[in-house]
Amino acid sequence: MAGSAEGFKEFATSCSGRLFRTAWLLTGDWHLAEDLVQETLGKVYRAWTKRSRPDDPVAYARTTLVRTFITHRRRRGSAERPSDALPDLPAGETDVALRVTLIDTLARLDAKDRAVLVLRYWEDRSVDETAAELGLSAGAVRSRSFRALDRLRAVLGTDGLTPTTQNEVS
Template sequence: MDHHDGFREFVLARQQALMRTAYLLTGDAHLAEDLLQSVLIKVAGQWGKLSRGGNPEAYTRKALVNQYISWRRRPRPELPSAEVPERAAIGDDATLDRIVLRQALAKLGPRQRAVIVLRFWEDLTEAQAAEVLGCSVGTVKSQTHHALTRLRTIAPELAHLLNDPEIVEVSR
């Protein structure tokens, strides 16, 4: 029996969800691919242990967040590009909201951004997010509160999204 048995199936089954998380963390499709690939290499190395009794999904999510935070700590030089980035055609309010929200998320610190992604996109509970981030539930609560406050300051045009009663309750 190969110690990688089941790894391929895990990746095929969870790749889309993990890629979404990576994209929401990085805000860039190419960086998200790089992030996910580097994490999956680490997961493959631990697969024997994970498949025998660990939680591969939780381990992989935690590795994504940790790797993303690690990348954000290292300064990277900007690389010139011969191509001008494409601009999205703004056709409706939802599209505009997504663009503004993505830009606002990019201005958050890595841990605050991770908390917002895990709590609101991945729909994890405070306890689950705390486990992924390796911190206390209280830290998740305070980081969520501070991140939402910062988002309200950075992007007041998103007030209709950030003033949802459920979000207001979570941030208290």
């Protein structure tokens, strides 16, 4: 027969301390241990309310806790840890105003022209790679690049995209 909610509450109160200690020993992280115990108790509650309740709920809870921990460790993001140290800053200084203007100007272009410029100059892809990715011919990529760069120059000014500026933006 299924267990009552009141019975589960008593069970959870009596064994959550032991489950937490086990979880903390498994993880070494107070907050992660709390999360694992909470998730474990949720899983045990689902089993508790079914017709065939576990014969030994403490052993079932412990097994569920360990399996929940193993599943957590397998997840891709489980290895992420907060850090006090910030990552290194980018190597070169960039002109933020130019970058914002360039992004605004790119937004005014056709989607394909914008895609060609982003792939060719921002992501530094070859003409052939860009053509393959967009399903265009190499000649179409070249002509779209030429026309789109002309439109950018019209907005940014004639000397807005000098070779030095192009390197700073990319």
